[in-house]
Amino acid sequence: MSMDADGFERLVIDELDALPDDMVDGLENVAFVVEDRPADGSLDLLGEYDGTAITDRDRYGFGELPDRIVLYRESLLAMCDDEEQLRDEVHITLVHEIAHYYGIDDEELHELGWA
Template sequence: MDDLSAASAGSFAMSLQEFELLVSEELDSLPAHVMDQLDNVIFVVEERSNNSAGPLLGLYQGTAITDRFDYGLGELPDQIVLYWAEHVDSCNTVEELRQQVHITLVHEIAHYFGIDDEHLHELGWG
């Protein structure tokens, strides 16, 4: 099986394109009042992380709004990256994958709002 065409875990496989659609559906399901507060943020799906510490499901790259003291025009967009292979490899069903994508999106969006991993764990999202 070609890594770029499908990743598999347990009893299902999902192509990168199918995963991108699932991520889009989960983004659409998030509360509008939260999504409306995101400014200059893009969502990206990548095949696999380069994390040497182990599998990584998602990553927020940017400056949290709590740290944007001199943030202004011309800034590159922040990115929230979801990793396709790591997600599919960590789940056994499409429903489990959908739930994990939702959790990852909430987790990374929380970083945009300045919520760190410790607080996310306290809230049950880590």
């Protein structure tokens, strides 16, 4: 599947807006970013949380950079056949990375059926 960067970013925004309020209302100082690929150039990683989970921090101080949730456009496009499947995968990836923000690790995500 192919989609230009602008179209992909609009799709990500739509999926982010569709998430339940109780999932996103607690997000503080988090930037959502779209990049083409991970630094290693692979297509294996769909997204990642770059920050400190709220369960592992005291508070933000002055001048701290925001945490980042990154979605990798080319990785997500490579695994999808159509826009409906892409929307599903973007949704799953957003939920997965937001869960990491809340301190939920991969093992717990699997137990909950989210990964």
